[in-house]
Amino acid sequence: MSDTELAFVRSEEIPPAPPPASEAGAVKWMRENLFAGWFNTLLTILAIYIIGRFVVFAFPWFWNGVWDAGSIKECRDILSAAGKTTGACFAVLVDRWDHLLFGFKYPAEGYWRPTLAFIMLIFAAAPALFAQYVPRKFLIFTGLYPFIAFWLVWGGSLWVPLCILAAILATAYIFRVVENLDVGARGVLAGIVGAAAGLGLAFLLFQGATELWFISNSVGAGGALGTLASLLFKAASIFMFVFFIPMGIFVGYAIYNDAEDGGLVTVVTALFAIYVMLAYLLSPVSGALNAIIPIELQAVPSRDMGGYMLCLILGTVCVSLSIPLGIVLALGRQSNMPLIKGVCVVFIEFVRGVPLITLLFVANVMLAYFMPPQSNFDLILRVIIMITMFSAAYIAEVIRGGLAALPKGQYEAADSLGLNYTQSIRLIILPQALKISIPGIVNVAVGLFKDTTLVSVISMFDIVGMIRGPIQQSTDWISIYWEVYLFAAMVFFVVCYSISQYSQWLERQLATDHK
Amino acid sequence: MTTLADAPVSNTPKESFRLAMLLNDTRYRSLTFQFIALVAIIAFMAFVGGNLVRNLAEAGLNISYAFLGEPAGYDINQRPIEYDSQSSHGRAAVVGLLNTLIVAFLACMTATVIGVVAGVLRLSNNWLVSKVMSFYVEIFRNVPVLIWILIIFSIMINALPGPRDFRGDNPTASMSFFDTVAFTNRGVFGPAPQFTNSFGATADVPATSTGLDWLIVIAALMLSFFVARAIRAWATKTQEATGVRPATWHMLLATWVIPVGIVLTFLGLTWEIPALRGFNFQGGMQIRGSLIALWFALAIYTGAFIAENVRAGIMAVSKGQTEAAGALGLRPNLIMSLVVLPQALRVIIPPLISQYLNITKNSSLAIAVGYMDVTGTLGGITLLQTGRAIETILLLMLFYLTISLLISAVMNVFNNSMKLKER
Numbered sequence: 001m002s003d004t005e006l007a008f009v010r011s012e013e014i015p016p017a018p019p020p021a022s023e024a025g026a027v028k029w030m031r032e033n034l035f036a037g038w039f040n041t042l043l044t045i046l047a048i049y050i051i052g053r054f055v056v057f058a059f060p061w062f063w064n065g066v067w068d069a070g071s072i073k074e075c076r077d078i079l080s081a082a083g084k085t086t087g088a089c090f091a092v093l094v095d096r097w098d099h100l101l102f103g104f105k106y107p108a109e110g111y112w113r114p115t116l117a118f119i120m121l122i123f124a125a126a127p128a129l130f131a132q133y134v135p136r137k138f139l140i141f142t143g144l145y146p147f148i149a150f151w152l153v154w155g156g157s158l159w160v161p162l163c164i165l166a167a168i169l170a171t172a173y174i175f176r177v178v179e180n181l182d183v184g185a186r187g188v189l190a191g192i193v194g195a196a197a198g199l200g201l202a203f204l205l206f207q208g209a210t211e212l213w214f215i216s217n218s219v220g221a222g223g224a225l226g227t228l229a230s231l232l233f234k235a236a237s238i239f240m241f242v243f244f245i246p247m248g249i250f251v252g253y254a255i256y257n258d259a260e261d262g263g264l265v266t267v268v269t270a271l272f273a274i275y276v277m278l279a280y281l282l283s284p285v286s287g288a289l290n291a292i293i294p295i296e297l298q299a300v301p302s303r304d305m306g307g308y309m310l311c312l313i314l315g316t317v318c319v320s321l322s323i324p325l326g327i328v329l330a331l332g333r334q335s336n337m338p339l340i341k342g343v344c345v346v347f348i349e350f351v352r353g354v355p356l357i358t359l360l361f362v363a364n365v366m367l368a369y370f371m372p373p374q375s376n377f378d379l380i381l382r383v384i385i386m387i388t389m390f391s392a393a394y395i396a397e398v399i400r401g402g403l404a405a406l407p408k409g410q411y412e413a414a415d416s417l418g419l420n421y422t423q424s425i426r427l428i429i430l431p432q433a434l435k436i437s438i439p440g441i442v443n444v445a446v447g448l449f450k451d452t453t454l455v456s457v458i459s460m461f462d463i464v465g466m467i468r469g470p471i472q473q474s475t476d477w478i479s480i481y482w483e484v485y486l487f488a489a490m491v492f493f494v495v496c497y498s499i500s501q502y503s504q505w506l507e508r509q510l511a512t513d514h515k
Numbered sequence: 516m517t518t519l520a521d522a523p524v525s526n527t528p529k530e531s532f533r534l535a536m537l538l539n540d541t542r543y544r545s546l547t548f549q550f551i552a553l554v555a556i557i558a559f560m561a562f563v564g565g566n567l568v569r570n571l572a573e574a575g576l577n578i579s580y581a582f583l584g585e586p587a588g589y590d591i592n593q594r595p596i597e598y599d600s601q602s603s604h605g606r607a608a609v610v611g612l613l614n615t616l617i618v619a620f621l622a623c624m625t626a627t628v629i630g631v632v633a634g635v636l637r638l639s640n641n642w643l644v645s646k647v648m649s650f651y652v653e654i655f656r657n658v659p660v661l662i663w664i665l666i667i668f669s670i671m672i673n674a675l676p677g678p679r680d681f682r683g684d685n686p687t688a689s690m691s692f693f694d695t696v697a698f699t700n701r702g703v704f705g706p707a708p709q710f711t712n713s714f715g716a717t718a719d720v721p722a723t724s725t726g727l728d729w730l731i732v733i734a735a736l737m738l739s740f741f742v743a744r745a746i747r748a749w750a751t752k753t754q755e756a757t758g759v760r761p762a763t764w765h766m767l768l769a770t771w772v773i774p775v776g777i778v779l780t781f782l783g784l785t786w787e788i789p790a791l792r793g794f795n796f797q798g799g800m801q802i803r804g805s806l807i808a809l810w811f812a813l814a815i816y817t818g819a820f821i822a823e824n825v826r827a828g829i830m831a832v833s834k835g836q837t838e839a840a841g842a843l844g845l846r847p848n849l850i851m852s853l854v855v856l857p858q859a860l861r862v863i864i865p866p867l868i869s870q871y872l873n874i875t876k877n878s879s880l881a882i883a884v885g886y887m888d889v890t891g892t893l894g895g896i897t898l899l900q901t902g903r904a905i906e907t908i909l910l911l912m913l914f915y916l917t918i919s920l921l922i923s924a925v926m927n928v929f930n931n932s933m934k935l936k937e938r
Contacts, residue, residue: 481669
């Protein structure tokens with residue numbers, strides 16, 4: 001444009017100057033993240049002071065730790081001989097390792113069994129937990145796992161779990177066969193099954209009615225309340241006496257009437273089959289097989305379970321049982337049938353309103369009163385029942401949240417496709433509702449796993465019970481606490497933290513919405 | 516069933532009731548299901564009730580609550596109301612119940628403070644502080660509360676000096692806070708307020724209880740509360756009228772301090788300092804190790820959960836709100852208190868309710884450290900002494916159920932008052 005002679009024109013860009021030292025690197029980071037303003041500086045100094053105090057206190061204790069000693073006295077002698085004023089006695093962990101993990105009654109030569117079961121649990125859980133990465137066919141192993149684990153942990157004859165498995169498979173086969181029968185044959189079968197079921201039901205109801213009459217006669221003595229209770233039981237008894245024959249006929253008729261569709265016939269036949277197999281065939285068949293080919297592990301009674309193993313057993317069993325129960329309760333609470341809804345609401349609110357300890361007391365001292373006389377329920381089984389009920393109520397509330405979060409259009413769309421209730425729940429509603437509920441379910445599961453330590457209150461020897469009982473009260477390790485409690489805290493932390501991290505990962509995997 | 520062969524053919528089939536409709540017709544099917552459910556429930560009751568009656572008869576027991584009136588015969592070490600071993604089981608249960616409420620209240624307050632501080636600090640832009648808080652939250656959330664209770668209890672009884680360490684010419688331990696508080700393995704001994712001029716006392720008969728005095732103090736505080744509210748309302752009105760908020764802090768301070776001060780001076784408040792007599796500290800207020808263990812363990816454990824709720828609540832307030840408040844010229848602390856927290860509170864309160872319920876229910880773990888709450892008295896010693904498992908456990912459940920329902924009712928009222936008022 002202008003042809004003025006310029007003295008100098010830079011032909012290339014100047015390389016950018018480095019930012020000032022206070023605006024780059026570690027200095028900048030520290031200024032922004034640690035010393036932004038006087039308040040932040042104060043906080044940082046306070047935090048450094050606290051961490052410093054903690055490290056100064058804890059590190060020598062940890063570093064001087066004695067790993068090899070027979071008793072707390074020996075351990076303190078070693079420490080004072082070395083001139084140390086502080087130091088941990090980790091020797092207790094070495095000395096009582098088996099007790100902490102397996103309890104003090106589990107046979108020592110069988111420790112490999114729960115260990116193996118635990119390792120297999122990881123492989124069994126993998127296909128369910130990491131569904132994208134593990135082929136679906138490994139789910140077969142997950143299905144077999146409960147039987148294997150039961151046999152490994154409790155021992156006894158291998159034929160018992162095998163026969164139960166066989167019974168379940170046979171039932172599934174019968175279910176398939178009945179489902180595929182042609183209508184005529186199914187009608188005949190429905191007639192037989194319906195008559196049998198109706199007769200059986202009428203008999204049961206008749207027994208119930210006489211039982212109610214019996215109760216009404218024995219509660220009458222306790223004043224006005226007793227009289228009222230007695231009258232109520234009498235009324236219920238009369239109700240049952242009136243209805244036991246019509247109910248039997250009706251249920252029989254319902255099964256027969258359903259022959260064309262076949263749902264009821266198949267379910268009732270399958271139930272009937274598995275009942276007969278488990279109640280009448282299981283023990284003779286498994287006994288006979290064991291007599292021919294004995295495959296046995298030393299049987300360990302439930303009361304010998306203990307240590308961290310007991311927490312893991314209770315945790316896994318109760319979580320896996322309470323999820324289906326929780327789903328049923330949540331669906332029941334959503335039901336538009338007032339009676340069923342009422343029962344579910346009362347159950348959920350009742351269980352959520354009382355502490356787990358009271359339920360464990362129920363398992364410990366009260367449940368036996370409600371069982372038939374002379375029936376001998378294992379304490380561990382009673383505890384499993386109560387913990388499962390407890391966590392099922394919480395899971396039900398989580399799933400109810402998931403169900404409520406689904407738009408109503410999903411339910412209507414399922415209806416308009418002509419799906420019946422079961423199909424719409426199974427194919428449309430639950431897959432979506434469960435996906436929403438996963439974080440909540442995992443929270444409940446973690447909470448439940450932590451709550452398994454509460455069984456130490458009803459004198460079961462889980463890891464906390466082992467520490468408070470056999471370890472702290474032994475002459476060797478009297479009133480040792482930091483080392484053992486920190487160990488217990490650590491094993492719980494490892495499991496619970498991994499589960500919550502897994503849940504966050506899964507949430508990210510399942511997020512199909514746009515963010 | 517009648518066949519209507521010669522009836523006129525109509526387009527709609529005649530609505531006659533058939534038995535199959537009970538199963539196939541959605542209008543009747545739910546009735547059928549409920550009827551079956553009813554029968555099943557009654558049958559279940561019959562099974563359970565019949566077993567109960569037989570088992571009780573076999574054990575020679577009956578269901579009776581008469582034991583509540585019988586003398587309990589055991590001592591309770593923390594008594595909010597008068598109680599001795601001759602008192603009844605019923606009174607022991609009430610003492611336990613009050614102890615449960617005491618520890619639950621203390622733990623709820625402390626957990627809220629810890630949780631709010633930790634939740635806010637976890638969002639701090641100070642890297643170190645937020646990491647320390649994440650560490651705290653993760654460590655405490657993922658370890659059973661029972662283990663925390665036992666750890667703190669063990670520290671209380673093993674690491675603290677015994678009362679005799681305070682004795683002698685060269686004591687190994689000394690009292691803290693200007694010689695007023697002693698931390699011992701038998702609990703913490705601190706100064707207790709006493710009224711020399713107690714209301715129930717005459718010139719020569721000292722008062723038996725200070726309940727009336729405390730009522731007067733509470734009345735004075737209530738008065739201050741209402742006056743302070745009136746002052747604040749006046750300040751708001753003035754601000755709305757003139758645009759300038761009058762400074763009220765000196766008035767508020769006077770309102771809170773003067774009435775209580777007058778009442779306390781009139782009652783003659785003195786502090787009774789615990790002193791070492793015999794083998795233990797006497798006088799003052801004793802807080803037992805079991806209460807402290809339970810209180811702090813519940814507070815820091817639940818505080819970690821509350822911190823997460825608070826963090827989630829604050830993060831749920833959209834950033835636009837903060838920016839808009841900043842654009843209006845509000846300072847950071849005003850943004851937090853006027854804009855962010857009121858909105859975050861709506862998200863925080865519902866989970867906070869369930870955390871309070873959890874504290875109340877977890878306080879039943881008192882039984883592990885020998886704190887005599889209602890589980891320890893009614894569900895513990897009373898159960899063992901009388902053998903009345905069914906009655907005591909049912910009462911225990913009823914109590915916790917009532918407390919849970921009450922807390923959730925109260926907090927729901929609070930929640931509704933905080934809720935966003937929509938059209």
